[in-house]
Amino acid sequence: MSIDPVFVGLESKEPKTLQKALIRAFSDRRVDLSPKIRDLTLRRNDEAILVLAARILIEFEKISIDSTLMEVVLSAIKTPAGFSSLTDAKIWKYLIAAAPSDLVLKALFKIKPPPPEESLDFIEFCLGHPDPKIRGASSELGSKSLDPRLFARTLSLSFDPDERVALSAFNAIRGLNSSELSGIFDKAIKSTDSWVLEWICSFFPILAIEDLRGVFLQNSNHTNLLISRNSRKALARLDRKKEKREDSTTESPSLTILPPESEDFMKGFLSSARVAIPPPTTIETGFGESASPPQPISSTENPIGPSQFTVKEESLVEISPPPEPINIPESASSCLSSASPKQEFERRLEIAxxxxxxxxxxxxxxxxxxxxxxxxxxxxxxxxxxxxxxxxxxxxxxxxxxxxxxxxxxxxxxxxxxxxxxxxxxxxxxxxxxxxxxxxxxxxxxxxxxxxxxxxxxxxxxxxxxxxxxxxxxxxxxxxxxxxxxxxxxxxxxxxxxxxxxxxxxxxxxxxxxxxxxxxxxxxxxxxxxxxxxxxxxxxxxxxxxxxxxxxxxxxxxxxxxxxxxxxxxxxxxxxxxxxxxxxxxxxxxxxxxxxxxxxxxxxx
Incomplete structure (x- = not known):
């Protein structure tokens, strides 16, 4: 008889082990463990555990296993078209509300970019999932959806404390061509969501390529200062790069992907937008220290915005996935590198x-x-x-x-x-x-x-x-x-x-x-x-x-x-x-x- 590690974890008296087990139970939709989790709320007195357990129980009460919808989901996994042809909103809502993490991951692998309109809520759910594998797997779909809100969430994942997730998001963003970026920028500028606007506009200087010069020129005098300021920053950066190219080489930038000559993505964002990795306010879990407690399924609350981040500069520049998630110091003052931004940038190479x-x-x-x-x-x-x-x-x-x-x-x-x-x-x-x-x-x-x-x-x-x-x-x-x-x-x-x-x-x-x-x-x-x-x-x-x-x-x-x-x-x-x-x-x-x-x-x- 095999041992259930989640059940054993819920028996532990160690807070970190309990937190890991609770998050795993939520991610895997272990409704069968509800009595065990309810018992936990009666015998524990530490507030963090009680709040987390109570939130999970509330979410479990909303879960209703629908055998018909489950059959559709399992069938879609086995077909070549996968989930890209599913238009029934009930199926996507069911995946959000009731599917365990392994089924969510399989569903993501069967969605071909660009994802269908009906799947956008599901992809947004995955971009904020506590399991880093799911966050990383959804980043390409988030960028290829060309939906400004999902793109903003993908941008935020490029600073995920789990470096594997950050690298997946980073590569997904760099994989967009100028036409796709132009469409996203146009939609974002018209957006009434201030969080989306703040994230995407802050990236204008970092994502700037010559093919987008017209977009930035058009918005350089926009009435919204966030849009106009970052558009002018993008134009200034393009001008500097043009001067450098004329001095050194006549090579033209790639038209199909974000070009390698663009300034160091992470370093540039740190200096221009002041966005960084959030401090570890989230709990450690079995998925890695980057995982956060589950948010209510119906929540539309935004993730942390750019201005709320604190960072260790080195972790923004070197994105090479280690075997374990990185640990992020809490104190902003202790995180900053002693090297100046210019020195930090010069120590790194960018390969075309x-x-x-x-x-x-x-x-x-x-x-x-x-x-x-x-x-x-x-x-x-x-x-x-x-x-x-x-x-x-x-x-x-x-x-x-x-x-x-x-x-x-x-x-x-x-x-x-x-x-x-x-x-x-x-x-x-x-x-x-x-x-x-x-x-x-x-x-x-x-x-x-x-x-x-x-x-x-x-x-x-x-x-x-x-x-x-x-x-x-x-x-x-x-x-x-x-x-x-x-x-x-x-x-x-x-x-x-x-x-x-x-x-x-x-x-x-x-x-x-x-x-x-x-x-x-x-x-x-x-x-x-x-x-x-x-x-x-x-x-x-x-x-x-x-x-x-x-x-x-x-x-x-x-x-x-x-x-x-x-x-x-x-x-x-x-x-x-x-x-x-x-x-x-x-x-x-x-x-x-x-x-x-x-x-x-x-x-x-």
Whole structure:
């Protein structure tokens, strides 16, 4: 019998543990725990716990499970159209009022941007959800809705204390093109909601690109001082950048995404709008310290506005998701960096996106897309170098793991090829000799290059001959990453540009689907992880292969065979993570590959 962690948490005498359990109970809509929570209000005397428990009980009383609506929701999850075609307002209200957090997350993944008008209240609910996974997953829909209120909420999430949420919101905002931004600005200026107007206008200087100059000119003398002042700030910033470009380069800004030459997003907002991360007035929860107590479902209260924030400057600039949420000091005076804004800005680099960046960010699997996206968040050279190495390690690790299995299962085995497999596994797929192993595996697969079942076959020819050998630029970049010169910061932009070309040159990896089997509410489901976001697979399209629960595989084109990604790649519920597994899991992989004797023989030699 499994232990219910929420039930156990509600038994705790420790306030923080109780708070975590209460928030989890609310997020998962654990109405069955109402008696337990009610009992809690009778035996506790600390005010924070009592207020939180009482608010949760009030919300639980509003929940009514409707089996008909639940069937519609579960059916929509399994269809290709997902929730984008649902127009019944009752369904969206039901998701807000009664759906547990895992169902809310699945619903978000099935909404294609731009979201339907009927879903906007649901997306707004998700943008303020206590679970950071849900807040992060809803940020792109919030920006792509082109609704000024949802866009303002997405802007506020770019300063979420949970840095993963902040990064998701940041990337969603930068992904908008000039036409979309112009439409949002036009609607915001006409809005009567002062909170929306304050947030969006404060971002005018930060989001300023040349294509929007006309919008700012038109509003530079607006009767509303907030609009006119920030429009003039945006124009002044565009003029400064134009002068810099004329002095240095004639390159034109991107017309499809927020251009990299725009001033450091976080630093600029700090100096111009004085917006920052709120102090930790919210409780710590099982979702991370960023989660706040549940707000009443019917509440239309606005989140904190820009002028109410206090910040630690460093946390606004470096947005690289750590394994745990960051802790934000309460005192405003203790948060401010000793460095001046100019010094703080000069310590960071901003990398320009290349012509290939859009394709990588929108098409490639998350183990490449996520570290790659962080290359365009202004940061220190050291952190950017780490993110670039993580990006290329993920690509090289994926190639080596799939190539060595393809060699073992399909190619004519040789002593040299076998040794490459063993040494590759010993080095955890990456490192100074990783490309040597990859080249050896490609040579063994070259006679089978016409086989179309897995991408290593077709790539093998391009990786073994001629001046266009894909491994040559990859080797040069990898050498730079493993042994960076003292002046590496000066080469980073060129290195990122080269990495973009290299990743796209290996686009054949997109030919095979990456899937995982997992359990949600005790029911087995398959997820398509081939792109940047997970998607549920319709039951009739499930692969018939016996795939272990919570493992990721690469399917052959006809889905009759698979290459496993265990134990180097794992799915955390939002993205695929490439990491170094413990020795015990490597031993399991060796058993599965049936190379134990081979592994031991090379080990002894």
């Amino acid at each position: 996106k290349s012509q290939f960046s859009g394709s990588i960010l929108s098409r490639y699997p998350s183990f490449i897309k996520e570290p790659y996206s962080r290359l365009f968040v202004p940061s220190t050279p050291t952190l950017l170098l780490q993110n670039l190495k993580q990006t290329m390690d993920s690509l090289v690790g994926f190639l080596n793991l799939t190539f060595l299995q393809t060699y073992l299962f399909f190619a004519e085995r040789t002593s040299r090829g076998d040794k490459a497999v063993v040494e590759c596994l010993r080095s955890n797929l990456i490192g100074s000799d990783a490309l040597k192993f990859l080249h050896q595996e490609a040579l063994a697969l070259k006679p089978l290059s016409k086989n179309s079942s897995f991408f290593p076959f077709s790539l093998s020819e391009a990786m073994t001959e001629g001046s266009e050998n894909l491994l040559i630029p990859l080797r040069e970049l990898y050498e730079f990453l493993l042994n960076p010169p003292p002046e590496f910061a000066e080469c980073l932009e060129d290195a990122v540009s080269a990495a973009s070309e290299i990743i796209v040159s290996f686009k054949s990896i997109l030919k095979n689907s990456i899937v995982a089997k997992t359990k949600i509410e005790n029911a087995e489901v398959f997820l398509d992880l081939s792109g940047p976001l997970p998607q549920t697979i319709e039951k009739e399209s499930w692969p018939s292969l016996p795939i272990p629960i919570d493992e990721i595989v690469v399917l052959s084109r006809d889905q009759s065979e698979a290459l496993g990604l265990f134990p180097f790649f794992s799915f955390n519920g939002c993205e695929i993570i490439f990491s170094m597994p413990p020795k015990s899991k490597i031993e399991i992989l060796i058993e599965r590959l049936e190379i134990k004797e081979l592994y031991e023989s090379f080990k002894s030699s």
